[in-house]
Structures are given as C-alpha cells and as structure tokens.
Amino acid sequence: MRPGSAVSTRGRPTVLLVLAAVLLIARVGTGIYDARHPPPLGGLVKWRAPDDAAATAEGKPVLYDFSAAWCEPCKRMEREVFANPESAALIDASYVAVRVADEDQSAAAKALRARHRVDSLPTLVVQPAGEGEPRRLEGYAGRGSVRSFLKRALEAKQPTMPPLPELEGRDKN
Amino acid sequence: MSFAVLRALIVATWRERLLRPLFGGLCLVFCFSEISAARLTHELQDPVLILTLLIGAGSVGKDVSSGVLPLLFTRPLVRSRYVLAKWLAVGSAVTVLTALTLLGEALVLARADLGVPRAEVTAAIFQSASTVFGISSVLVFFSVLLSSFADALLWIGLSVVPQIGHRFVGQRIAEEWQAFLYPSLEWSATFDHPVAWFRVFSYFSTVTLCLCLAVLAVNRKELSYASG
Amino acid sequence: MSPGIEVQGLTKSYARAKSPALAGVSLEVHEGEVFGLVGPNGAGKTTFMGCLLGLLFPTAGSIRVGGRAPDDLELRRATGYLPERLQFDRWMTGRGFLDFHHCLAGLRPSQRAGEVTALLERVGLEPAHWQSPIKKYSRGMLQRLGMAQALLGEPRFLFLDEPASGVDPAGVLAFREILTDLKQRGTTVILNSHQLDQLERVCDRVAYIEGGAIKQIENLRQGEVGRRVLVVRWLATDVATAFEAIASQVGARALEVAPERARVAIADDAQAAALLRALHAAGYPVVEAAPESGRLERLFRKGEGA
Numbered sequence: 001m002r003p004g005s006a007v008s009t010r011g012r013p014t015v016l017l018v019l020a021a022v023l024l025i026a027r028v029g030t031g032i033y034d035a036r037h038p039p040p041l042g043g044l045v046k047w048r049a050p051d052d053a054a055a056t057a058e059g060k061p062v063l064y065d066f067s068a069a070w071c072e073p074c075k076r077m078e079r080e081v082f083a084n085p086e087s088a089a090l091i092d093a094s095y096v097a098v099r100v101a102d103e104d105q106s107a108a109a110k111a112l113r114a115r116h117r118v119d120s121l122p123t124l125v126v127q128p129a130g131e132g133e134p135r136r137l138e139g140y141a142g143r144g145s146v147r148s149f150l151k152r153a154l155e156a157k158q159p160t161m162p163p164l165p166e167l168e169g170r171d172k173n
Numbered sequence: 174m175s176f177a178v179l180r181a182l183i184v185a186t187w188r189e190r191l192l193r194p195l196f197g198g199l200c201l202v203f204c205f206s207e208i209s210a211a212r213l214t215h216e217l218q219d220p221v222l223i224l225t226l227l228i229g230a231g232s233v234g235k236d237v238s239s240g241v242l243p244l245l246f247t248r249p250l251v252r253s254r255y256v257l258a259k260w261l262a263v264g265s266a267v268t269v270l271t272a273l274t275l276l277g278e279a280l281v282l283a284r285a286d287l288g289v290p291r292a293e294v295t296a297a298i299f300q301s302a303s304t305v306f307g308i309s310s311v312l313v314f315f316s317v318l319l320s321s322f323a324d325a326l327l328w329i330g331l332s333v334v335p336q337i338g339h340r341f342v343g344q345r346i347a348e349e350w351q352a353f354l355y356p357s358l359e360w361s362a363t364f365d366h367p368v369a370w371f372r373v374f375s376y377f378s379t380v381t382l383c384l385c386l387a388v389l390a391v392n393r394k395e396l397s398y399a400s401g
Numbered sequence: 402m403s404p405g406i407e408v409q410g411l412t413k414s415y416a417r418a419k420s421p422a423l424a425g426v427s428l429e430v431h432e433g434e435v436f437g438l439v440g441p442n443g444a445g446k447t448t449f450m451g452c453l454l455g456l457l458f459p460t461a462g463s464i465r466v467g468g469r470a471p472d473d474l475e476l477r478r479a480t481g482y483l484p485e486r487l488q489f490d491r492w493m494t495g496r497g498f499l500d501f502h503h504c505l506a507g508l509r510p511s512q513r514a515g516e517v518t519a520l521l522e523r524v525g526l527e528p529a530h531w532q533s534p535i536k537k538y539s540r541g542m543l544q545r546l547g548m549a550q551a552l553l554g555e556p557r558f559l560f561l562d563e564p565a566s567g568v569d570p571a572g573v574l575a576f577r578e579i580l581t582d583l584k585q586r587g588t589t590v591i592l593n594s595h596q597l598d599q600l601e602r603v604c605d606r607v608a609y610i611e612g613g614a615i616k617q618i619e620n621l622r623q624g625e626v627g628r629r630v631l632v633v634r635w636l637a638t639d640v641a642t643a644f645e646a647i648a649s650q651v652g653a654r655a656l657e658v659a660p661e662r663a664r665v666a667i668a669d670d671a672q673a674a675a676l677l678r679a680l681h682a683a684g685y686p687v688v689e690a691a692p693e694s695g696r697l698e699r700l701f702r703k704g705e706g707a
Contacts, residue, residue, distance in 0.1 A: 007474040009246070009455070010392040013253045013385060020385040023378035030371040072348045080362065080369055142359035143369075144296050181504040189492060240488030243456050244550075248505040249477035395458060397451040398484045398562070 038075070043082025045091050047099040051108035061153065063095040064125040066118045068102030073140035074122040080143045087147060094154055095126070126153040178250065179258050186262035190228050200227055204274040211278035215287045217294070220274050221267070221301045222308070228270075229263040229309045230325035233316040233391070243396040253388040260313045260384060264306040271301045296360035307356030307376060310383040317390045328354060353379055404467055405589055406430040406453065406558070411462035413448055413613075422448045424613040425462070433587040435580065437600040437607035439697055445613040446593045447485065450560050453591065454482055466558060478507060481556035485563040485593075487547040491536040495526065495546050498535060499553070506554045520549040525575045540567035548576065559583065562593045577603060597697040609700040617700060630693040631673055634662045636686040647683055651675040664693060 047065075065082075067074035081087045091097055100109050102121065112118075116125045116134065124137045124146065137149045191197050207220040233256070236242040246252065279294045308328075315324035332354045335347035342350070356379040362369040408428040414421040423445045430436045438446045451457035453464060455471035469476045489498060499517045508516065521531055524545040530538065538546065544567055551559060565573045580603045583590060594600050600607055601621060609617045631653075637660065644663050648655040653676055657664040667673050673690070680687050 006469065007251075008470065009249070009251050009472045009474050009477060011251060011253070012392070013388045016253070016381060016385045016388060020378070020381040023374055023381055027371065027374040027378040030374055034371050070344060072344050084367075142300075142362055143365065144293075144359055144361040147361070148293055175507065177510070178505055178507065181501060185490070185501060189490065192492070239490075241490055243451075244482065244484060244487065245505070246456060247454050247477060247480060247482045248502065249474050249507050250505060251474065395451075396456045398447060398486065 034079070039079045039083035043078055044085060044088035045082045045097050047097050049108075050098060050100050050104060050112055051106060052098070058096050059129055060094065060096050061129050062127040063091060063097045063150070064112060064116065064123075064127065065097065065099045066102075066113065066116070066121060066123040066125070067099070068121050071102070071121045077122055077140040077146065081146050084143070087143065090147070090150065094150070124149065126150070128153075179254055179261075182255060182258035183262040183265070186232070186259060187266055190263070191266060196227060200224060200270060203227070204270060204277070207274055208277045208281055212281050212285060215282065215285075217275055217278050217282075217289060217297050219271070219297065219301055219304075221271050221304045224267045224270055225263070225305050225308045225312070226325050226328070228267050229312045231316060231320075231322040232259040232263055232309075232313055232324075233387075234320045234322065234324055237396070238321040240398070243398060246396060252391050256313060256317070256384065256387045256391055259316075260306070260309055260387075263309040263312070264302075267305045267309070268302045271305060272298050275301065299360045300357060303358035303376065304355070307358075307380055308354075310380045310387075311354060311356070314383040314387040314390070317387045317394065356380060403429070403432075403465070405432040405434065406467075406591070407463075407465045408453070409463045411449070411452060411464060412460045413445075413452060413457060414460045420613070421460070422613050423452070423459075426610075426613070426615055427462075428608065428615065428618075430589060430591065432589055433584070434605045435584055435590040435592060435603055437604035438591065438593040438610060439595070439597065439600065439607055439700065440610035441701075444610045446610055447562060448613075449610070450562055450591065450593060454480070454560060476558075478554065479557040481551035481553065481559045483547045483551040483559075483561045483564050485566065487543065489535045489543065489546070492534060494532050494534055495538070495542075496521070496531045498546065499549060502550045503553055508554050516553075520552055523552070523575075523579065524549045525572060541569050541572055544568045545572060545575075548579070552579070555586070555588075557588060559588055559590045561590065563595065564592070565594065565596055565599060573599070598694065601694065601697055607697060609697075619696060619700070621696070629667055629669075629673075630656065631665050631667050631676070632662060632689075632691055632693045633665060633676075633680070633687060634689045635680070636688060637661055638684065638686055640684050642683045644680075644685075647679045647685075648676060651679055 067077070082091070098112075100112050100118075116123070116136065118125075120138055122138075122140055126135045126149075128134070135149070135153045137146065140146070191200070203223055204220060207218045210218045231238075233242075236245065245255070275294060275297050279289050282289050312324050312328060315327050318324075319327060332351070335342070335350045338347070352375055356376045358373065358376045359369075362372045406429070408426055411423055411426040412421055413423040426445075426449065438449065440446055448457060452459050453466060453471055455473075455477075464471050466476055467479065490501075493501065496517060499520065500513060503513050503517060504510070521528075526542060526545045526549070530542060535543070535546070544564070548561075548564060551561065565576055568576065577599065580590065580592075584603070592600065592604060605620070605622050607619045607621060608615050609619070644658045644665075645655045648663075648665050651672055653665050653667045653672055655663055655665045665676065667676065677687060677690055
C-alpha cells in the first residue's frame with residue numbers, strides 16, 4: 001500500500017456540488033427573469049368578457065378560463081399556453097374563449113362560477129356547442145395536458161356514464 | 174470504485190425491494206388497479222407516486238435500522254456511490270413498472286377504441302420517469318437522515334402542508350415547496366419550443382441538491398454496533 | 402510510517418453523555434500482532450473498534466492503520482471486520498451473501514466461486530446450508546458466516562468483536578485454528594472478547610480497558626525461552642539451593658520467585674519433568690505444578706496487579 005495515493009471513502013462529491021450550485025443559480029436566475037418579463041395580459045388569445053351574450057351563440061364550443069392575477073399556476077398557464085402562438089391559434093380557431101377573472105365580481109361572472117362549481121384555480125371548462133356535459137380541467141399540469149384536454153374536448157364522444165368530476169382532471173400540482 | 178460494485182448494490186436493492194412477497198404483490202395489485210381505472214376514466218392514470226413511496230421508502234434508512242450498513246461501509250465503497258446506487262435502483266425499478274403500467278393502460282384504451290396517441294403515451298412515460306427520479310432523490314435524502322421508513326412518512330407529512338397551509342405561507346412559497354417535494358419534467362415544457370427553462374432548471378436543481386445533501390449527510394454519519 | 406496500527410490521544414465524546422466514551426487512548430499495535438481487548442461492558446471497546454474502522458469519528462486524537470486514515474479506500478481493501486452480533490440481509494442465502502461481499506470487496510469475479518467455497522469450508526459451515534436463506538441460520542451458523550465474510554480477500558487487518566459468542570466448542574476450535582493460521586500469515590488482528598482463556602491462548606498482548614481508558618497492557622508472550630509458564634508451589638522449608646539455580650540448570654527461566662511459589666517459563670513437557678525431578682532432588686516439597694492461567698482474570702479483580 002503506497003501511502004501517497006489516499007482516496008477517502010468519505011470524499012466530498014465535488015462534481016455533484018458544483019452541478020447543484022450551478023443549477024441552483026440558473027433556477028433562481030430564470031425565476032427572476034420570468035418574474036420580470038411577464039407575458040402580455042391575456043396572452044395571444046382573443047378573450048371575451050363573461051357578460052358577452054354573443055359568445056355562447058356562435059356555434060363553437062366555449063372555453064371558460066377561471067383564473068386570478070395572484071395565482072401562480074394561472075400565470076404559468078398564461079405564459080406557456082395562452083402566450084404560446086401555437087396553442088393560442090388552436091384556441092382561437094376552435095373555441096370561443098371567455099376569461100372569468102377572480103377579481104371580476106360582476107353578476108355574470110359570479111353566475112358562471114356558481115354554475116360550474118369552481119372552487120380551485122385555475123379551472124378550464126369547455127361547454128360544448130350543442131347539448132352535452134361540460135368538461136373541466138382543474139389545476140395546471142403542463143402545456144401538454146392542457147393541449148390534450150382541449151383536443152379531446154373537441155373530439156369528445158358522449159361518454160357512456162357521467163364522468164365523476166374528481167377523475168376528469170388530475171391536479172398534479 | 175468499479176462499475177461492478179455499483180451494479181451489485183443496485184441489483185441487491187432491486188432484489189430486496191421487489192422480491193418481498195407482500196410488497197411485490199402490493200405493487201402488482203396497484204398497477205392492475207391503475208389499468209382498470211384507466212378503462213373507467215378513459216385517461217392515462219399515473220401510478221408514479223404510490224409506487225415510488227412503496228418501493229423507495231427507507232432505501233438507506235432500512236439498511237441503518239436493520240444494522241447492515243456498518244459492515245457495508247467497512248468495504249472499499251465510496252459512500253457517495255452508495256447513495257447514487259440507491260437512487261438509481263429505486264428510480265429504475267419504479268420507472269420500469271410505471272412504463273409497463275402506462276403501456277398496459279394504453280393497450281386497454283386502444284382495445285376499447287379510445288386510443289391514446291403514441292406521442293401522449295411517450296410524454297406520459299417521460300414525465301413519470303422524471304417524477305420517479307425526482308421524488309426518489311428527495312426520498313433518498315430524507316432516508317439518510319431518518320431510519321427505517323420514516324422518510325416516506327416525512328415526505329407525506331410535508332406534502333400535505335402546502336395543501337392546507339397555502340393561505341398562510343403564501344402562494345409562491347407553497348409552489349416552491351411543492352416543486353421541491355414533487356420534482357417533475359413535462360415533455361412539452363422541455364422539448365417544445367419555447368423551452369420552459371425555469372421548470373427545467375428547477376427540476377434538475379432539486380434533484381442534484383437532494384443527492385448532494387444526501388451524500389454530505391451520509392459522509393458525516395456515524396455508524397456503530399456500539400453499546401459498550 | 403508504521404505498517405501496524407498507531408493510535409494517539411484518541412478521544413471520543415458523544416453529545417449528551419456525561420463522560421467521554423474514550424478518553425485519550427494511545428496505543429501501538431505492531432504488524433502481525435494479535436492484540437486483545439478486555440474490559441467490563443461499557444468500557445469503550447466497541448467504540449474503540451468503531452473508530453479504528455472509520456465508522457465513528459474521533460473528537461480528538463489521531464489514528465493510523467497501516468499508515469493510512471481509517472476511512473481510506475485502499476485500507477478498506479485490506480480490512481476485515483466481524484462485528485458483535487452481526488446483522489445480515491436476511492433474505493440472502495449464505496452463499497449469496499458472501500458473493501455479494503466478495504464483489505463489494507472488489508475481488509475478481511472469476512475466482513469468486515472458488516474463494517467463497519473455500520471460505521465456507523474453512524469456517525465449518527455445512528454445505529447443506531449454503532443455499533438456504535440466512536433467516537433460517539442458527540446463532541452459531543451466523544457467527545461462522547460472519548467470520549467467513551471477515552476473511553474475504555485475506556485482509557491484512559482483521560477486527561474481531563466477540564467472534565466466538567454463541568459458537569459451539571467445535572466452532573471455537575475452528576476459530577482458534579483460523580487465528581493461528583492468520584498469525585502465521587502475519588495478519589494484524591484486534592480481538593475483543595470476554596473469553597479470557599481463549600485470549601490467553603492466542604493473543605500476544607492484551608489491553609485492559611475501563612471507563613474509556615487503557616488501564617494496563619499485558620504482554621502474554623514474555624520470555625523468549627518458553628511458550629508456557631508453569632506455576633510451582635511448595636511447602637515452606639529450608640533448602641540449600643535457590644530456585645533460580647535449579648531452573649537454569651534444566652534450561653528453564655524463573656520469571657518470578659516468592660517464598661512458596663514461583664513462575665517459570667519452560668519450553669516443553671520434557672523440561673517441565675526435568676525441573677520437577679530436580680526440585681525433588683534438591684528437597685523442595687512440591688505441592689502443585691500447573692500451567693499459569695488467569696492472568697487476565699486478575700485484571701478484573703480490583704486492587705490486584707498482574
């Protein structure tokens with residue numbers, strides 16, 4: 001055994017330490033950047049007001065976005081879905097988009113919230129054009145989940161049994 | 174420390190965790206129930222959380238409480254590699270189980286004419302895999318600090334806090350708390366343009382931080398059979 | 402740097418304990434020595450071993466094993482440890498456990514099967530049990546398996562904590578043979594045991610530890626001439642020739658002579674017989690001549706020296 005080559009079994013994990021430090025800095029940095037560069041309010045989607053009666057008469061399914069200014073997942077959904085050109089285009093093409101902000105205390109807004117039993121934010125509700133049960137997605141689990149929810153709401157066949165509200169969307173947050 | 178030692182530790186962990194009849198059976202039952210649930214809800218169900226907690230609980234803590242760790246550490250074994258082996262073992266085992274479950278669900282849904290697009294299945298598997306390795310990094314860190322299965326209990330306890338207390342601690346803090354306990358990477362956030370950099374860095378930062386803290390804690394850990 | 406074990410001023414205190422578990426222990430164990438540790442329960446022997454193995458970290462002092470720090474990777478390759486009441490991965494088989502540790506020890510996979518078989522035979526574990534799960538092993542079998550894993554890779558430093566506890570007499574004999582064999586190979590052994598007669602047979606030196614400090618170190622191999630020490634007692638009488646003279650006449654060495662007893666180092670039985678004949682011829686009314694034992698016992702009796 002040569003005393004010169006000493007490797008400890010309790011050696012400091014230098015690579016891991018450096019990596020953790022760098023990533024932590026990047027995390028904080030991008031967090032600050034995102035906070036300082038919020039997306040335009042409403043994103044790229046053409047939102048209607050809750051009391052816009054013409055919205056429901058257009059023959060397209062209506063997408064209700066129940067959200068709030070203080071709600072972090074709402075902001076993320078805003079940035080990643082509504083400010084994203086592709087998703088925004090999909091929404092505008094296939095839906096009539098109505099935003100019901102938490103700060104909006106008008107009668108129409110309250111009625112909508114009560115009708116759709118909104119108790120957590122964000123909640124997306126799709127009201128199909130004709131007869132049909134509304135579909136909802138509670139919470140924000142990522143761009144992909146919202147997109148597939150929107151796509152599936154468009155292609156939805158009538159389910160054979162009424163879906164239980166708790167199972168239709170999983171709150172992964 | 175050679176790859177053979179790392180592999181031996183990983184295989185031993187797999188065998189210890191999965192070949193216990195009670196646990197193994199519980200996991201299989203759970204996977205099948207998720208597949209059945211998928212048929213009912215017409216959606217992919219993600220079994221990640223329960224499986225990770227079942228298989229990942231006490232990865233290091235059990236070795237401590239059952240008294241095998243002191244002897245293990247008298248072998249030519251770098252302690253950081255031991256932590257890495259535990260993380261990889263739990264992560265890989267649960268990822269495989271989850272992927273198989275998701276594929277099973279996709280098959281079941283396809284046969285019921287409710288086909289899920291391949292892209293969505295891939296995205297679900299990717300997200301599950303990232304969640305598994307994420308949560309197990311947190312669990313391994315807790316496991317170094319606590320013995321037996323207390324790490325899973327701590328995780329559950331801590332994850333309930335933001336649900337109840339988000340009005341008190343503030344939304345932002347509750348968010349970060351949740352992101353720490355439940356690190357996850359979404360396919361479209363990572364690979365679609367524009368990349369959600371904050372989310373990506375958040376995830377990898379949590380994982381590396383937990384592993385780093387776990388190694389630092391295990392390096393300082395004193396182990397003994399001593400009572401006299 | 403010494404190829405043995407050097408301990409300087411080792412102190413170990415636990416956070417909430419009133420007194421330190423180890424208080425300034427200093428010791429040097431030479432390479433190839435079999436060094437015993439005795440002392441009452443709670444004296445700090447297992448703590449001491451824990452520090453030597455890098456499982457516990459000293460509050461103060463330094464330890465060097467083979468010139469390296471206790472947590473050195475290379476040192477781990479040359480170390481074997483048998484803890485007291487070793488805990489096993491109970492779901493493994495005996496053989497599987499040894500295979501696993503053989504791999505962890507960084508030994509060559511091509512020789513694994515052969516070396517593991519040889520070790521299992523050496524510790525006297527019956528082949529029928531090699532493939533049964535460890536949870537079915539008896540206490541003696543567990544201890545043998547524990548000894549087997551400690552011997553993996555022919556370590557240069559071996560730490561044994563109560564190796565013979567729960568082992569049947571056949572096992573005790575097997576272990577003694579193993580220790581003798583190890584001694585011939587020049588392995589440095591630290592042996593912690595309550596079985597004083599076993600220690601007396603195999604150890605070169607023994608340290609008596611009490612209250613976290615070494616109170617005394619007994620050298621059991623004093624006297625280059627003899628491997629045995631005979632204690633002779635006789636009735637009080639007037640004799641012309643001194644005991645030492647008679648002893649040196651037959652080639653033995655008198656270690657200690659008191660009015661009615663003496664300790665003499667002898668080489669073998671023939672010499673013992675010659676000594677007794679000579680004493681008889683000189684007029685000593687010998688009452689008893691017996692091999693010395695109980696040197697270590699005396700350490701436990703308060704107020705008596707060696």
